[in-house]
Amino acid sequence: MATAVSGAPKRSRSSRLELIGGQILAFVGAALFAGVIGGIIIVLYGENPLFVYATVLNYATARPEDIAQVAENATPLIFSGLAVAVAFKAGMFNIGVEGQYIIGMLTAAIAALYLDRLPGVLLVPAVVLSAVLGAAAWAAIPAILKVKTGAHEVVTTIMMNGIAISLVAWAILNPLKSTGEQSVDLRTNLFPGKALMPSLAEPLGLPSSVHLTLLFPIALLACALVWFFLYRTRLGYEVRAVGSSSGSAEAGGISIGAAQIKVFLISGVLAGFVGLNHLLGDKGYLGNNYEVGLGFAGIAVAFLGRNHPVGIALSALLIGVLIRGEDGIALSTELPTEVLIILQGVLILSVVVAYELVRRTVARRQLREEAVVEAAAPAEA
Amino acid sequence: MPLIDLGAAIALGLRYFTILYLTALGGLFSERSGIVNIGLEGLMIVGTIMGAWGTIEYGPVAGLLIGALSGLVFSMVHALATVTFHVDHIVSGVVINLVAVGLARFLSALFFGQATQSDPGIPHLNSIDIPLLDKLPLGLGAAFSNMSPVVPIAFLMAIPTIYVLNRTRFGLRLRSAGENPEAAETLGVRVAPLRYAGVGISGAFAGFAGAFLAIEINQLFREGQTQGLGFIALAALILGNWAPIKVMIGSLLFGIAQAIPLRLSDAPVISLLPEEFIRMIPYVVTIIAIAGFVGRVNPPAAAGRAYEGSAA
Numbered sequence A: 001m002a003t004a005v006s007g008a009p010k011r012s013r014s015s016r017l018e019l020i021g022g023q024i025l026a027f028v029g030a031a032l033f034a035g036v037i038g039g040i041i042i043v044l045y046g047e048n049p050l051f052v053y054a055t056v057l058n059y060a061t062a063r064p065e066d067i068a069q070v071a072e073n074a075t076p077l078i079f080s081g082l083a084v085a086v087a088f089k090a091g092m093f094n095i096g097v098e099g100q101y102i103i104g105m106l107t108a109a110i111a112a113l114y115l116d117r118l119p120g121v122l123l124v125p126a127v128v129l130s131a132v133l134g135a136a137a138w139a140a141i142p143a144i145l146k147v148k149t150g151a152h153e154v155v156t157t158i159m160m161n162g163i164a165i166s167l168v169a170w171a172i173l174n175p176l177k178s179t180g181e182q183s184v185d186l187r188t189n190l191f192p193g194k195a196l197m198p199s200l201a202e203p204l205g206l207p208s209s210v211h212l213t214l215l216f217p218i219a220l221l222a223c224a225l226v227w228f229f230l231y232r233t234r235l236g237y238e239v240r241a242v243g244s245s246s247g248s249a250e251a252g253g254i255s256i257g258a259a260q261i262k263v264f265l266i267s268g269v270l271a272g273f274v275g276l277n278h279l280l281g282d283k284g285y286l287g288n289n290y291e292v293g294l295g296f297a298g299i300a301v302a303f304l305g306r307n308h309p310v311g312i313a314l315s316a317l318l319i320g321v322l323i324r325g326e327d328g329i330a331l332s333t334e335l336p337t338e339v340l341i342i343l344q345g346v347l348i349l350s351v352v353v354a355y356e357l358v359r360r361t362v363a364r365r366q367l368r369e370e371a372v373v374e375a376a377a378p379a380e381a
Numbered sequence B: 001m002p003l004i005d006l007g008a009a010i011a012l013g014l015r016y017f018t019i020l021y022l023t024a025l026g027g028l029f030s031e032r033s034g035i036v037n038i039g040l041e042g043l044m045i046v047g048t049i050m051g052a053w054g055t056i057e058y059g060p061v062a063g064l065l066i067g068a069l070s071g072l073v074f075s076m077v078h079a080l081a082t083v084t085f086h087v088d089h090i091v092s093g094v095v096i097n098l099v100a101v102g103l104a105r106f107l108s109a110l111f112f113g114q115a116t117q118s119d120p121g122i123p124h125l126n127s128i129d130i131p132l133l134d135k136l137p138l139g140l141g142a143a144f145s146n147m148s149p150v151v152p153i154a155f156l157m158a159i160p161t162i163y164v165l166n167r168t169r170f171g172l173r174l175r176s177a178g179e180n181p182e183a184a185e186t187l188g189v190r191v192a193p194l195r196y197a198g199v200g201i202s203g204a205f206a207g208f209a210g211a212f213l214a215i216e217i218n219q220l221f222r223e224g225q226t227q228g229l230g231f232i233a234l235a236a237l238i239l240g241n242w243a244p245i246k247v248m249i250g251s252l253l254f255g256i257a258q259a260i261p262l263r264l265s266d267a268p269v270i271s272l273l274p275e276e277f278i279r280m281i282p283y284v285v286t287i288i289a290i291a292g293f294v295g296r297v298n299p300p301a302a303a304g305r306a307y308e309g310s311a312a
Helices: A002-006 A013-044 A049-061 A064-089 A097-114 A120-149 A153-173 A215-232 A234-244 A246-251 A256-274 A276-283 A294-304 A309-332 A338-376 B002-032 B040-058 B060-084 B089-112 B140-144 B150-156 B158-167 B169-179 B181-186 B191-218 B229-239 B244-263 B275-296
Strands: none
Touching: A013 A049, A013 A338, A049 A064, A049 A309, A064 A097, A064 A215, A064 A234, A064 A256, A064 A276, A064 A294, A064 A309, A097 A120, A097 A153, A097 A256, A097 A276, A097 A294, A120 A153, A120 A256, A120 A276, A120 B275, A153 B229, A153 B275, A215 A234, A215 A256, A215 A276, A215 A309, A234 A246, A234 A256, A246 A256, A256 A276, A256 A294, A294 A309, A294 A338, A294 B089, A309 A338, A338 B060, A338 B089, B002 B040, B002 B140, B002 B150, B002 B158, B002 B169, B002 B191, B002 B229, B002 B244, B040 B060, B040 B089, B040 B191, B040 B229, B060 B089, B060 B191, B150 B158, B158 B169, B158 B244, B169 B181, B169 B191, B181 B191, B191 B229, B229 B244, B229 B275, B244 B275
8 A cells, every 4th residue: 555655756666667668568468459359340341451451551661751651640649649648747638639729720820821921931930839829828728717717627628629610610711711713612821832831851852742841850859848848847847746646746835726727838839739730731721621630639649658758759650650551441442441540449448458457567566575575674664 | 580499499409408418417327436438429429320220220219229229338448448447537538439430430331331421311200299388379389399209208317317326225336436435345335336337327328319319300320410419418417516407407508508509590699690609609608607617516526536446
């Protein structure tokens, strides 16, 4: 019982290594399990699971542009995974990444369209800043409501998602509606070229159908920054303290409400980047055909990655492989691509379950070892 | 003109109420047993696809029951994850919602040959008129005539729910599992099976509500037809303080709020708003209600917490 209360800080080095090793093992085991379940569904559909999995892998890794495509798919997922994880470290659920990035796309579009006098060097940062501020403001509302009134962020952020979708629908039909000839398209005017995110396709010698941009290295940088924030700054420490035990954090002099609002704003800032690759790297306008669901996918990515920045980057790439594989499945098999969504779900649940089993096993063994130590030296009570 | 619309608006509000209240009552059983269930939306989605298939194959009564049964079966994933494996309740719920969308598309392709919808006009129950109320003047009678028989059933479900929760051994034990699982276990109550039961009931209710939506309201399966109603049901549950009658009032409020964009868009004041802003009304109402009333809510003490009992 004592170990359960004293918790992580006292964990010895060897048992930490054991835990990390166990988690990697758990991930592999869970992935195999998910593959078997997915395989059963595929067999029921009359296809060969090995062929399907090989197709997915082949489509994701065969050529350099396929790998670039995987990185492109992973870019928004890294940001949304980080956004979810940061909030979760403070014991909060940001289910509203979805609405926050949609608002971020809206405010980015406004900046791209109305600040067009700025030179490109300033315009791109201004557009990004605008996205980030919009998304953070959208995140601030549920955070403040939570701290001031106790309204649970899970419900309020979901409602904010619904409002964001309607707001963007209204904006692209009214103040931002394109002035061009094709008024059937529900979208804004095209952004000026200098507002777009610098592409990595040309420098890397890839075809222009790949929308890999500077945002991918920025996403990796964001992983490093989030790691530094969580594990090397005072606020990060406070955030983790609030998340692991709000009672002791408060007793330690940490203002829970203030820490929660700050971390939710940071989460919103990260959410602001989620829609940008789509907006500034691919489309170049905001239309009603924008990608939805990236916020919810972020929750999956965060938990696959154990809420750790490195894990998040890896699991975003893994999901990126699966998304790329959908094209392969659609082209080479009769299988509905939804199989991969089901596979993702099974994977997430089995991974989370496997982590939990490892944690329990390690904790139990540690408890036993401590019992042995205590039995050997029973002087203190 | 607005008064005639009012009858139609109330009729539509009552249909939304039915979806919300049935789903929220299910959520009530789950949360009272200690398991937070934000997967209600996904359980509803499973109910819509399986209910639509069921009614085409075997008629509307069977369709509703098949919807409920499939919600129950699918909810066992949530129970297994949260009760047995102590997965965070929110994470498991989110996964339920993600998988349900994929599953529904998969099944739709299998059943109807297209991923996103069935043919329209699937079989539904004969509608009924409520005696006396359907004769109300000023067009209000329209609200109570030509009604799906499931609507009054939803209201009546409050009675067995209250009875089971407060007057049966099962209800008492279920609540003890949600309030103080340690004490319950000390008294010889086994917490895990109770929580499985709570989640299973929530799955059956949400699946039934989804089947009602597909069969009785839209008369087809269509991707995205649940439109986040599962989450609004969750809000009604919180607003209603996890008590059946108060949840009924909350569901009525949100049901009417849902109907406003579709039936009251011509009413004074509201007609001045752009359509997209009218569509925000249910969400705004929910946020205000949750933020305004939440000081007085009192969730089950152990809801959302894993219980590592002796059997774990």
